[in-house]
Amino acid sequence: MAFAKEGAKVAVMAHSEHSARGTADEVQRAGGDATAIWGDLTDLGEPSRQTAQALAWLGGLDVLVHNAGWTLTRPFLEDGPEYWRQVLGLNLVVAIAITKHALPALIESQGVIVSVSSDAGRAGMGGEAVYAAAKGGLTAFTKSIAQEVARHGVRANVVSPGLVRTRIIDLNREDPRAAKVIERIVARNPQRRMAEPEEVAAAVLFLASAGASHITGQVLSVNGGLQMT
């Protein structure tokens, strides 16, 4: 939405038709230009098809935001291979795959990548071990891409949120153990609150803007002071 408000044309890529259309419709209602593209992103054939579809509709690409992500909050010993595959797939492998297909267009436009990682990947997070591994990987991947393509004028940075008031939190709160973890994290936060999604979007938008043209390979946490180093 933040990009649409700035007048950008937005291709919304999501898992389900429902959520892709939901956001694209919202952009259109606000007078913006958006298209919805959906499919199982963790099936590695999909990102290439979806990226091609997005590029064709956009007619070029200036900003790529890796935002897809998902996890449950539960002890590592309760996880298994199917869950690992999903979490690593959606939080890390999808971003790698989409970057592979989108990078040539970004090089052409001297564009920008912003990955939405997580402070779990920066500091570790009990109850989210595999997610933290995936997000740590996403951060390292983004920094590495920043080094590799800087000479083509492409920048790549990471926004690393703490807790954000979104649907993932609501879902996890249904599990009383996870609800307790969330409560404890908010109580420990210097600002005693979660972020609003708009506060994360503002950081993404800033890193994508011309004002940030000397910022690349960096991690900007939006976490109310939960993690500082």
Add this chain to the structure above:
Amino acid sequence: MEKASDLGGKWALVTGASRGIGAACAVSLAARGADVAVHYHESQEAAEGTAAQVEALGRRALLLKADLSQPSEIASLLEGFRSTSRQLDVLVLAAAATAFKEVEQIRPHHLAKTYNLVVGGMVQLVQGALPMIGPNGRVIAISGSGTDFTLPGYALLGSAKGAMEVFIRYLAQELGGRQITANCVSPGVIDTDSARFYAKDGYPQFAARVSAATAVGRVGSPADVAAAVTFLASPEAGYITGQVLVVDGGLGLSSGPFMPHDAAP
């Protein structure tokens, strides 16, 4: 991104706003709507130039002179500000000065000058300003890459900036409940008087070497740093606190001169 009225009705106080990064911050904050107190030490004419740019943007500018290594002058600076406004929304700490010396060449007066200004001045100014800073207030300090990396002749300023980064984290922690944020912006090499002073006569060669070592292939401009400061000052950045935002063109990304990046596979 540019929302001209974001900081409308707010007051910013920028130290070291006569030249370089501080001056760029003052102008950039004014462009987003803030009235700006322009602090300077010796460069009165330059400070008047900054104030004129602020006023040309239709905002109020207040000139404040002080040697920030002197507690009495900090007190009168705060007094001067209070006589114009009771409310401060954005405090930007950009003033710094040092002697670039190897450790064994550092004398007590070098230490006193750098630490009294960068550390002592920061603590006293923040303490004096806080009663005027309400919810959604911002403290933004300019640190530098000398905290993460060792640079030749940089031990004094690098360690003082290290103290600055740690102090800002404590501030962020303690002020969090009041929804006041405190962050650092850490520039790499920025084209300013101080970078020229650091490189002595060799600035062009220094700048060329640095440009080659950055990912983006250039030294930074004061405006690059000011854009990050202005973003952190904006209402949307209210959940970012205790952080160090590095604006270095990727200078700190690579781990050494193995091979030029454009020769990499």
